[in-house]
Amino acid sequence: MELTNELSELISKQKLLKSWSYIWHPVERGYNNRTLYINVGDFNIKEKEVTQLMKDKFIGGKGFGLKLLWDATKPDTKWDDPENEVIISPGPVGGISQYSGAGKSLLVSISPQTDSIMDSNVGGYFGPFMKFAGFDALELQGKADQDVIIYIDGVNHKIEIYDDPGFSSDSHLLADELTLQFAKDSKEAKNIGVVSTGAAAEHSLIGMVNFSFWDNKRKAARLKQAGRGGIGTVMRNKRIKAIVAKIPDMQSNLNNVADLDSILERGKKYAKTMKDYDDKQNQMRRKGTANIVNVMADYDLLPTHNFKFGSHMDAFKIHSDLLRDKYFTQNVNDACWYGCAMMCSKGADNFELKTGPYKGDKVTVDGPEYETAAGLGSNMGIFDYDAIIEANFYCDTYGICTITWGTIVGFLMDCYENGIINKEITGGLELKFGNAEDALELLHQLARGEGFGKIAGLGVRKLKKLFVEKYGADEQFLNDIGMENKGLEYSQYVSKESLAQQGGYAMTNKGPQHDEAWLIFMDMVNNQIPTFEDKAEALHYFPMFRTWFGLMGLCKIVWNDITPPDNKFTAEPHKIPEHVDNYVTVFNGVTGLKIDKHELIRQSERVYNFQRIFNIRRGFGLRKHDAQPYRAAGPVTVEEYESRAEKYDQQLKDKLNIDANGKPTIEKVAIMRKFREDQYEKLLDAVYERRGWTKNGVPKVEHLKNIGMDLPELLEIVGPLQ
Amino acid sequence: MILNLNNREEFFESDSLNVSELMIIKKFSYPKIIVKVNDHLIEKEDFHSTYIKDGDKVVILHLLAGG
Numbered sequence: 001m002e003l004t005n006e007l008s009e010l011i012s013k014q015k016l017l018k019s020w021s022y023i024w025h026p027v028e029r030g031y032n033n034r035t036l037y038i039n040v041g042d043f044n045i046k047e048k049e050v051t052q053l054m055k056d057k058f059i060g061g062k063g064f065g066l067k068l069l070w071d072a073t074k075p076d077t078k079w080d081d082p083e084n085e086v087i088i089s090p091g092p093v094g095g096i097s098q099y100s101g102a103g104k105s106l107l108v109s110i111s112p113q114t115d116s117i118m119d120s121n122v123g124g125y126f127g128p129f130m131k132f133a134g135f136d137a138l139e140l141q142g143k144a145d146q147d148v149i150i151y152i153d154g155v156n157h158k159i160e161i162y163d164d165p166g167f168s169s170d171s172h173l174l175a176d177e178l179t180l181q182f183a184k185d186s187k188e189a190k191n192i193g194v195v196s197t198g199a200a201a202e203h204s205l206i207g208m209v210n211f212s213f214w215d216n217k218r219k220a221a222r223l224k225q226a227g228r229g230g231i232g233t234v235m236r237n238k239r240i241k242a243i244v245a246k247i248p249d250m251q252s253n254l255n256n257v258a259d260l261d262s263i264l265e266r267g268k269k270y271a272k273t274m275k276d277y278d279d280k281q282n283q284m285r286r287k288g289t290a291n292i293v294n295v296m297a298d299y300d301l302l303p304t305h306n307f308k309f310g311s312h313m314d315a316f317k318i319h320s321d322l323l324r325d326k327y328f329t330q331n332v333n334d335a336c337w338y339g340c341a342m343m344c345s346k347g348a349d350n351f352e353l354k355t356g357p358y359k360g361d362k363v364t365v366d367g368p369e370y371e372t373a374a375g376l377g378s379n380m381g382i383f384d385y386d387a388i389i390e391a392n393f394y395c396d397t398y399g400i401c402t403i404t405w406g407t408i409v410g411f412l413m414d415c416y417e418n419g420i421i422n423k424e425i426t427g428g429l430e431l432k433f434g435n436a437e438d439a440l441e442l443l444h445q446l447a448r449g450e451g452f453g454k455i456a457g458l459g460v461r462k463l464k465k466l467f468v469e470k471y472g473a474d475e476q477f478l479n480d481i482g483m484e485n486k487g488l489e490y491s492q493y494v495s496k497e498s499l500a501q502q503g504g505y506a507m508t509n510k511g512p513q514h515d516e517a518w519l520i521f522m523d524m525v526n527n528q529i530p531t532f533e534d535k536a537e538a539l540h541y542f543p544m545f546r547t548w549f550g551l552m553g554l555c556k557i558v559w560n561d562i563t564p565p566d567n568k569f570t571a572e573p574h575k576i577p578e579h580v581d582n583y584v585t586v587f588n589g590v591t592g593l594k595i596d597k598h599e600l601i602r603q604s605e606r607v608y609n610f611q612r613i614f615n616i617r618r619g620f621g622l623r624k625h626d627a628q629p630y631r632a633a634g635p636v637t638v639e640e641y642e643s644r645a646e647k648y649d650q651q652l653k654d655k656l657n658i659d660a661n662g663k664p665t666i667e668k669v670a671i672m673r674k675f676r677e678d679q680y681e682k683l684l685d686a687v688y689e690r691r692g693w694t695k696n697g698v699p700k701v702e703h704l705k706n707i708g709m710d711l712p713e714l715l716e717i718v719g720p721l722q
Numbered sequence: 723m724i725l726n727l728n729n730r731e732e733f734f735e736s737d738s739l740n741v742s743e744l745m746i747i748k749k750f751s752y753p754k755i756i757v758k759v760n761d762h763l764i765e766k767e768d769f770h771s772t773y774i775k776d777g778d779k780v781v782i783l784h785l786l787a788g789g
Binding site for chain 1: 754756
């Protein structure tokens with residue numbers, strides 16, 4: 001990466017549109033106690049105080065994002081209204097380097113896909129750097145009348161807004177260009193964090209946001225993604241092309257924590273566990289999260305052909321060993337934040353692109369992670385890492401969520417093979433399962449804002465409506481096979497045989513992303529939570545525990561993808577008690593507070609219930625919005641049933657005392673469906689009860705009082721719904 | 723033989739299996755697991771030498787609650 005004459009000329013043409021200075025103070029025990037507000041429509045820039053109530057009830061990260069968005073919008077604010085915001089906040093623990101996985105930022109906005117509240121987390125440098133520059137959150141409102149670049153200058157303590165003199169649109173180029181512009185020399189590149197999207201975010205509702213981190217070995221800005229829910233689309237709708245943060249230099253204790261030694265002690269022990277055991281466990285340092293591609297296939301959980309099946313005879317062609325041995329560069333520090341011992345941001349170097357505008361270029365591809373391999377691979381019936389990595393690269397640089405895209409294209413292929421759409425509708429693309437070439441062309445069309453690719457960028461919910469209204473498709477069938485809930489596409493796990501995971505997906509606040517709960521092994525394999533009450537307890541504890549990471553600026557993977565050797569002797573090994581205790585210690589070490597593991601859950605409960613009520617304020621968040629597509633629960637078609645007929649027939653016998661012999665499959669499908677849909681309704685009842693909600697999914701006033709979240713503005717909404 | 727595997731009764735063709743063989747039959751490939759046979763913890767290095775017989779209670783906990 002170097003400053004070319006062409007880039008220098010571009011930079012020289014750039015105009016400064018606004019400059020605003022502030023007085024910098026060091027972070028105090030994880031907080032700046034102020035946030036930064038920028039209106040890109042009128043260039044109003046100001047700082048806002050973080051009150052004690054905000055810290056007590058909302059903690060930071062996603063909590064701050066939700067609070068600021070609530071205050072900034074009305075119940076009927078639309079995603080593309082100027083008053084909608086994109087909020088970025090790392091949380092009080094975010095930015096420490098003594099414990100692994102502490103570089104996360106949380107983005108919050110009203111989603112173009114769900115019309116409700118979206119949150120998405122991402123690694124990379126920007127969030128911590130913004131915090132060290134002086135702010136606990138960045139609140140972006142308004143709409144610019146031209147593309148703008150926002151610069152948070154933590155060296156000279158200024159906020160600047162620039163025009164765009166013609167920088168690249170796509171993130172793999174733009175992140176490098178802006179890093180070069182704002183770093184005085186190559187040594188300063190490590191002090192820069194860039195936020196950007198890409199060409200496809202401008203033409204779709206599913207735009208993703210990239211956060212850069214500097215890779216000193218590769219001498220390049222690499223990218224992590226806040227993918228879910230179209231926040232990149234909101235960013236581009238505001239005509240924000242990029243946001244850059246710069247600090248003077250990374251130092252060991254910029255959070256000025258209360259007790260560094262306690263954090264160091266836990267961090268060192270954790271790092272030693274990673275060093276000693278990662279190779280014997282998940283090989284996160286060698287394969288990243290993609291280590292489970294083949295594991296999921298073995299357990300019939302890898303989505304193939306639009307979630308019809310959980311495995312495939314060609315799944316061995318995308319075994320994670322291939323990534324380790326053929327694609328991922330080994331023995332490099334692939335941490336997306338300082339001090340992370342997990343280092344799971346694996347990359348494929350010198351990958352030669354075969355299609356699209358960068359055909360022939362040799363690039364570094366960030367990933368594929370598990371979700372990407374499943375979404376862009378097996379779920380489309382594609383079992384070829386060359387094709388998956390190519391699509392991975394283009395999704396990232398175009399600003400498209402790989403999870404969302406994988407589920408959308410899988411759905412389109414299912415529609416194509418069922419005759420709901422055809423070549424005439426797709427403009428000549430043959431969207432059969434396994435057709436990697438046409439799937440890639442669909443993605444390039446989306447980036448160009450053309451053809452059927454642009455239509456695909458509407459997302460599954462809107463595509464279903466379009467196919468029913470325009471092409472007379474069977475609405476019930478599309479609702480069964482269209483893998484979305486609340487308007488968000490499912491992430492990449494087959495939940496058919498785990499009732500708890502069906503809830504873990506469809507009962508989420510933002511839509512079916514696995515970051516709230518991943519209970520499939522506990523439920524389906526381990527049989528640890530056999531009763532409705534057991535499942536409800538798991539669907540209380542894990543979503544609350546996992547919400548907490550998003551309040552802090554922490555990475556969930558670090559909690560769960562390595563276990564200490566003595567974990568097996570603990571009473572609750574699935575919770576990894578040593579790591580839970582680490583988190584309590586780290587939070588107390590940063591803030592000087594004295595919480596325990598029970599208060600940790602309470603902190604999350606307050607924010608989780610707030611988000612549920614925020615959804616209700618916007619006309620969502622009720623029981624009917626927790627409904628799932630039937631393909632998430634069971635076999636929709638005869639083909640699906642017969643592919644696992646022995647198992648399903650046995651279930652009819654064991655659970656319903658029905659002899660399947662002699663019954664036509666279509667009848668068995670119907671019996672199974674009635675049973676499974678009834679089970680899901682019972683699960684909803686049990687979980688709502690455990691969470692302190694009414695049967696309609698509304699938080700009870702009494703529960704809000706019990707958890708200390710009985711704020712007047714919340715009672716005003718839930719009171720009439722009790 | 724019939725085993726109680728993760729609190730479910732399951733039939734296996736063989737009358738005797740060691741833990742490694744059981745894992746292969748079940749396609750239990752995830753590496754982060756805890757194995758107990760009749761409430762006794764079995765270390766990974768003992769999977770080959772630990773034999774399971776009819777009526778045994780086997781627990782194989784998969785420690786993935788993440789994703």
